[in-house]
Amino acid sequence: MITSVLVANRGEIACRIFRTCRELGIRTVAVHSDADENALHARVADTAVRLPGAAPTETYLRGDLIVKAAVAAGADAVHPGYGFLSENADFARAVIDAGLVWIGPPPEAIEAMASKTRAKQLMGIPSLDRDRVTESDLPVLVKAAAGGGGRGMRIVRRLADLDGALEGARAEAASAFGDGAVFVEPYVEGGRHVEVQVLADTHGTVWALGTRDCSLQRRHQKVIEEAPAPGLSDELRDELHSLAVRAARAVDYVGAGTVEFLVSSAGSAHFLEMNTRLQVEHPVTEAVFGLDLVAEQIRVAEGHALESGPPRARGHAIEARLYAEDPAADWAPQTGTLHRLTVPGDVRLDTGYGDGDGIGVHYDPMLAKVIAHAPTRAEAVRRLSGALERATIHGPVTNRDLLVRSLRHKEFTGAGMDTGFYDRHLAELTAPDPDPYAHPSPATALNGVAARPPLVALAAALADAQTRVSRFGGYRNLPSQPQVKRYTTAGEEHEVSYRHTRAGLEADGVRVVRATPGLVVLEADGVQRRFEVTRYGDQVYVNATALTALPRFSDPTAQHAPGTLLAPMPGTVVKIADGLAAGAAVQAGEPLLWLEAMKMQHKIAAPATGTLSALHVVPGQQVTVGSLLAVVQET
The missing domain is CATH 2.40.50.100 (RNA polymerase II/Efflux pump adaptor protein, barrel-sandwich hybrid domain)
Incomplete structure (x- = not known):
């Protein structure tokens, strides 16, 4: 029996595996880089071992250091997580040679499928010879032979761009995986990314645990995933299951793995690769089948046999990946302090961050995964989009609004999406959101009166005013000019004003029902609205809106020349x-x-x-x- 597990990964991945280990009564061991010394996964583990350095190549990709850490911490098993070393056959062998239990597939299976080129050969699918690619082959996809997650991947639509794409993909693959090998394959336009979860034991049983659709992607990295994949015919679904089981049996696979396909608009399946690990999107399969796949991995590693067939699938599940990034700025990753992250409702939240944690530059910008399960797809979509919309996220810019809009887009709700979804719709999905509390009049004026600034800015100013009143007092028994404050939000600057009177705070055109440092209730146009206000220095969060308080006088040194x-x-x-x-x-x-x-x-x-x-x-x-x-x- 396994008694102590080291997880050879970080963040959300490690935290998720630790959760199952705790439920099973298994001790947990974390490894952490210097940059992750105070990370959540290092804090929640029973034991944490330092890997000196910060970059992945110095730390989480050093299999020799991780094996030494497992031995030093007294672990008797290693779980590779689902990234970094999870598809490294040499690492698997090193773990086994050290006398530890490897919670994963045999090294030979990893070796057979870890290289996408070898996997295609095994399945009888040829890759394109770079030197023989012609105009008639376009578009093509350049992909890293090792690793995944969209890194080292480029779409090429012009033959003149191929060499540059190969060079860029090699550099990115070498940096992410320590292997710069790439290959070229046909690119399926308008295809859907569909995958099958497999689970196999050492006794010859292989389960195909349904399908997942992962078509909503940015930079070839998945954003929204769901199970089962909607709109597949029974024949196509059975074909995908059969191909997935065939791939697993071809390499005597053991444990959890994923077989990935592109499904063309005509409904034909194209084998992509087999990922010899658990995937980020595995929670949707867990929700639909009522399984804990990490627990099943551990049971298989201990030699237990699976039942003859998987449990029955129930309902529909959807997962959204919450990233610290700005989709409107070419998906630029964001850094800073995550002050608060809470998601209400009956949803699952998998995260590697706690309130107050820093988001650094060394690792993937994913903050959390939010998963909803319901009897039908429509109900799951509604549950997930509503939970994300009401989530409290105080910190760097995230893709939360994009996720909500994507889930409610008619192409997604109608299950008509493909991998080009964001190529077509990103501009509309990232357009500035109209102020939900705005006056119904035109933005210019109403009866000669200037349009009212956003109520969120006024709420921020009134909350700040009450904070100051609690410290210094506010009412003066003399007439005075209104208090004026300026804020920026969504790239726009807004100025608001208010007065302290005998009756309390007053603001033109708006009745102040209640104002405290943390809660402001305003009545405008006969409707009362509540605004929860939280401040961290100059950053102010009013409900879901982030504002920056501007100083009364601008800094003349903070100017930059054009260009x-x-x-x-x-x-x-x-x-x-x-x-x-x-x-x-x-x-x-x-x-x-x-x-x-x-x-x-x-x-x-x-x-x-x-x-x-x-x-x-x-x-x-x-x-x-x-x-x-x-x-x-x-x-």
């Missing part, structure tokens, strides 16, 4: 465009340099056509948000 390029995120400069130097002529939109942050590369382009008057960074240089990168003098 100044500032780092939109902290990260590392990994490449400067070939031949680029001060004095070079550049075109608007032309790539100047690339930043790597949170394991993804981000292109920094010229803001205008002109001359590069200054270049302030070199490859390998670390930058922070707002660091000066370059200056382009517009022609």
Whole structure:
């Protein structure tokens, strides 16, 4: 029997596995980098072992250090999680050679399927020869042979772009997985990403645990997943199950794994790969089948046999990945302090963060997964979108609004989505949201009276006023000018005013029903609305709206010349465009340099056509948000 498990991963992954281990009475061991010393997974484990360094290649990808940590901490088993080393056959062998139980598939199965090129050969599917790709083959997809998660992946629609895509994919794959091997395959336009969860024991039983649809993706990384995949014919579903079981049996698979397919608009299935690990989206399968897949992995590793067939599927489940990123800014990852994260309602929340934790630059920007299960798909969609809409998220910008809008988009609710969903709809899904508390009049004026500023800004000002009143008092027995405060939200600046009177706070056109430092109730147009207000320094959160309080006087030093390029995120400069130097002529939109942050590369382009008057960074240089990168003098 397994008594102590080390999880060779971090964050949400480790926390989720620890939860099952605690329920089974198994001790838990975490490993952590220096950057993760105070991370949630290190805090909740029974024992934590430090891996000196911060970058994944120095820490979580060092299998030798993790095996030593397991032995030192007295663990008798290692769970690889579902990232980093989970598909590394050498790591699996090292764990077994150290006398530890490996909670995963045999190293030989990992080896057979870990390389996507070898997996395709095993399934009888050829890859394209890079040197023989022609115009008639386009579009094609460049993919990393090792790893996953969309890293090291590029769509190529023009033959002239192939070499650049290969170079970029190799660099990203080498950074993320320590292996720069890539291959080329046909790209299925308008396809759906459908996968099958498999579970196998050492006694020859293989389960196909239904289908999942993972078509909503950004940068080839999944955003929303659901089980079962909607709209599949019985024949196609049976074919996918059969192919998945065939793939597992072909390599004598043991444990949990996922077989992935692209389903064309015509309904034909194209094998993509087999991931020899548990996947991030496994909770939707757990919800539908009433299973704990981590517990099943542990039971299989202990030698127990599965039943002859899986339990019956019930209902529908949908998962949304909450990322610290700005979808409207090319999905730029965000860093900072996550002050608070709560999600109401009957949903499951899997996260690797606690209130007050910092979000750094070294790892994936996923904050949490939110999962809803209901008798029908429509009910699951409604439950999940409602929970996300009411969630309290105080911290960096997230994709929460995008998730809510995606779930309520007619193409998704009608199950007509494919992998090009965000290519078609991102602009409308990230357009500024109209103020839900706005006056019904036009934005310019009503009967000659200027339109009222957002009530959220007024609520922020009144809450702040009450905080000051509690400290210093507010009412003066003399006439005085109104108090004025300014805030920015969604890129717009708003000015609000109010007065302290004998009767309390007054604001033009709005009745102040109640005002405390944490709760403001306003009546406008005959409707009372509640606003919960929380402040962290200059950042103010009013219900779901984030505002920044502006100082009374602007800082004259905080100005930048036109054409100044500032780092939109902290990260590392990994490449400067070939031949680029001060004095070079550049075109608007032309790539100047690339930043790597949170394991993804981000292109920094010229803001205008002109001359590069200054270049302030070199490859390998670390930058922070707002660091000066370059200056382009517009022609």
